[in-house]
Amino acid sequence: MGDPRRLKKKFKKPKHPFQKDRIKEELEFLGKYGLRNKREYWKFRTMLGNWRNIARQSRALSKEKAVEVQQTLIRKLNRLGVIGSEAEFEDVLLLTTEDLLKRRLQTLVYEKGLASTIYQARHYITHGHIQVGGKKIDAPSYIVKREEEDLINFAPNSPLSTIKEKT
Numbered sequence: 001m002g003d004p005r006r007l008k009k010k011f012k013k014p015k016h017p018f019q020k021d022r023i024k025e026e027l028e029f030l031g032k033y034g035l036r037n038k039r040e041y042w043k044f045r046t047m048l049g050n051w052r053n054i055a056r057q058s059r060a061l062s063k064e065k066a067v068e069v070q071q072t073l074i075r076k077l078n079r080l081g082v083i084g085s086e087a088e089f090e091d092v093l094l095l096t097t098e099d100l101l102k103r104r105l106q107t108l109v110y111e112k113g114l115a116s117t118i119y120q121a122r123h124y125i126t127h128g129h130i131q132v133g134g135k136k137i138d139a140p141s142y143i144v145k146r147e148e149e150d151l152i153n154f155a156p157n158s159p160l161s162t163i164k165e166k167t
Contacts, residue, residue, distance in 0.1 A: 011042035012049075033101045034110075034118035040141060044100045051077070055092045081146035105132065106140035108152055129158040 026038050035041055058069040070089045077083045081103055083091050106121045115121035124130050125140045133151040154161035
């Protein structure tokens with residue numbers, strides 16, 4: 001029968017495994033955004049590459065089809081909060097991996113002040129102390145949508161919710 005889980009990889013490894021500049025850049029992102037390993041960075045880099053690929057391929061389509069594909073992509077990225085509401089199609093090609101990493105739940109918990117370090121934010125999320133809009137989320141790599149950004153707080157049954165209220 002086989003394993004029921006999906007076997008499709010969600011990331012692409014770098015073509016050249018030992019490039020000093022690339023390794024240094026990846027390690028900086030790992031430290032700055034509290035990523036567990038390089039695989040998490042590669043996932044976001046691949047996700048961004050797929051969106052850029054869609055954007056480049058849409059230019060080759062007929063005018064009506066191209067506008068439809070481009071508007072769908074812009075709406076999706078706007079809903080995720082990766083680009084602004086007045087963004088144009090060319091802005092999709094100017095996105096960087098850092099723009100995506102800023103939308104992770106772990107980063108937003110840290111920036112909101114719920115955790116004192118980026119690593120503590122990861123700990124709070126994985127241990128179920130953080131909720132987004134009334135739902136407990138235990139994945140630090142969860143991409144927070146624009147409308148959910150203000151709904152990030154401690155779970156009501158978390159002992160941390162009472163500690164933060166007293167201070």
